[in-house]
Amino acid sequence: MARSFEDKRSAHQKIAATLRRQIIRGDLAPGEKLPSTPALMEQYGVAGTTVQKALLMLKHEELLVGQPGKGVFVKGGTQQAVSPTVYMPPAEAGEPYRWITEAAKRSQRGSTKLLDVGTVLPPREVAKAFGLQEGEPALLRKQILLLDDEPTELTCSYYPLDLADGTAMMDRRKIRGGTPTLLNELGYPPRAFVDEVSSEIPTEEEVVALELPKDVPVMLTFRVVYSDEERPIEVSLLTKAAHKYRMRYRLAVT
Template structure:
């Protein structure tokens, strides 16, 4: 017999979760007017203050907006699907970083802000994926990717020093076409990548960088990119707001 389990979240958190799911999955479209507070009070059998707390959560998440004298309306839409495979081919010579060109196809403005370029001892799982010896260092390039000036992804990418040293990757400046284009020019084209996607509680750095609302989890992708002979050439931790984005994969069945 299945054991019983109780949802111990507060009433306003449960209501917000229900409405959030309806918004992100498209059941409540942008511009839809929500039922009045009394109607929501009756629907969920709660007090008015509980309804207001739930709506405030979703306003903080930029999913709802209040219009004085008119009501509360859905502001955000369904989660934007991100297809990792489209970003993997290196940009052609002279072309912008694929984040920018792919955003333009969706009538969005993509941009990137470089935060740090540093040689460090990487986290354990990164060192393992890169095949580094204990204590061996790697290059970290950290940046924020933006869509229409909104922070979208915190990217921490690590590279083996034997590939990075003596190249523009070591400099604190953007690289035309991004590091994939540079690695391709150096004779290390991407041949395959492996993603591990998880839902995580954000760190303080992630909350600040992505301007996350309180208690919002993040979607964390741990990506390893391989070149010829299955050599790992890049390991990245890609962090996005979980309520705004989803990952889409299309894979052949063999």
């Protein structure tokens, strides 16, 4: 017999969750007007202040916008799907990082902001992926990816020092075409990658970097990129706002 379980979230959080799902999945379209506060009060059996708290949450998430004298309308749309495979191939000679060229195809302006470059002791799971010994350092390149000047992804990418040492990856500057292009030029083309995607509570760094509203989870992708002979050449932790993006994979079934 199944045990009983109660959703102990406050009433306004439950209402916001329902409306958020309808917006993200497209049941409430951008520009669509929400029912009035009295109508929502009747629908959910709550007080007006509870409805207003729910709507305020979604306004902070930029999913709703209020128009004085007119009502509350859907501002945000469905989640933007991200297809990792399109970003993996190295950029063509002279072309910018694929994040920028792929954004342009969607009529968006892609850009990057380099935050840090340095030799660090990597997290345990990164060291394990590289096969590093305890205390062995790796190179970290940290940046924010932006779409139309809005922070989209916090990227922490690690590289083994025996591969990165003496290359432009060690410099605190952007790399034309991105590190995939440089690695390819060094004889380490990307051949495969493995993603582990999870939903997590954001750290303070992630909240600030991605300008997240309160109580919004993040989608964290732990990615290992392999070159020839299954050599791991990059391990990245990629963090996005979970309410704005979804991952899209197309895999052949054999």
